[in-house]
Amino acid sequence: MSGMGYEAVEVAIVGGGIIGCAIAYELARKGHRVAVVERGAIGGEASGASAGIIAPPSNKDTPAVRVELTARSLSAYPWLVAALQDETGFDVGYRQWGALLVASNENDHARLRALLSWQEDLGFDSEWVEPAELRHLEPALPEGLLGGMLANDAGSVNVRRLTRALAAAAARRGALVLEHTPALGVATSGDLATGVRLADGTLPAAQVVLAAGAWTARFGLELGQALPTVPVKGQMLALGGLLHPPRTIIGGAGGYLVPWTDGTVGVAATEEEAGFDTRVTPAGLRALVGLIEALAPGLLDGEVVATWAGLRPGTPDREPIVGLVPGYDNLWVASGHFRTGVQLAIGTAEVLVASLLSGAPDPLLAPLSPARFAQAV
Known part of the structure; x- marks a missing residue:
């Protein structure tokens, strides 16, 4: 045990909304030890207030990366909903x-x-x-x-219930889910994130993902990096x-x-x-x-x-921020999905987790990289 009693995990995720919990579930079902740190209740912020629409892009100028993430999500939802109901008993209203x-x-x-x-x-x-x-x-x-x-x-889904089902299914596979636990910041050493700072110690982690929705920007400010969610x-x-x-x-x-x-x-x-x-x-x-x-x-x-x-x-350009945070080798961000969180969540989780496990961002994510805002700091 370390960090005031917190056992080290492979990946610590800051944010228990639909994006963070989709990433946690994807990692947990692949056998990885993961933790979700949520300042309130799981699915209690934007995810809990969402209309839950899952649909093809409604603008033909939608960037290719969002088209691909949407297509992945649309094809995944039928089997995912069935799997979550089997694993957790949650009816997510899909x-x-x-x-x-x-x-x-x-x-x-x-x-x-x-x-x-x-x-x-x-x-x-x-x-x-x-x-x-x-x-x-x-x-x-x-x-x-x-x-x-x-x-x-x-289609549509109850996003609060879906988010809680993803968290519950991840927990059944060994994930640590910390509700009502504010993250105070990211612990770092040089160009590495070493964990997440909490009120009662540090949760050590080999990799960290910032998925804190509208609150993501403040973690970037502390790190001297522009992650401009609003x-x-x-x-x-x-x-x-x-x-x-x-x-x-x-x-x-x-x-x-x-x-x-x-x-x-x-x-x-x-x-x-x-x-x-x-x-x-x-x-x-x-x-x-x-x-x-x-x-x-x-x-x-x-x-x-x-x-x-x-x-x-x-975000300033209305596009999500997904990828490695500049200046760090193991600190990732997945935020800024605006009105399309549930529409992009499963695709985002699939591609980000594959990137995280390989150690390099998938080229598909290049247009969403936080590096596009680097000059803002």
């Missing part, structure tokens, strides 16, 4: 509903037609829905839409009591309506730079009601059963 992106004007129509062609070229299972078919598919939609694109392989507030509400809830995820007007397996529907989400403020505000609720009016006015008679806000980890 279902492939499909995602219907609707065109309310000519610009939307042209954009979605181009998006469909791009997705089909990449092998995603998507199709066009003509205006006459739309309201048969989703009766709550408004009249006058010009069509829509249906991504058949899209909190981007998102407010949401849930509707219940619907006689005819949507049968698909409905997207448009800058947001989404997301059916969940408990019968409720998530309305997501605002996008606000408000620091670490997680208050639900009248202005935020007004924007969400406006989203329902634009996408599915037939749902306006539902009951608002919950409201909440979460902090997504944004």
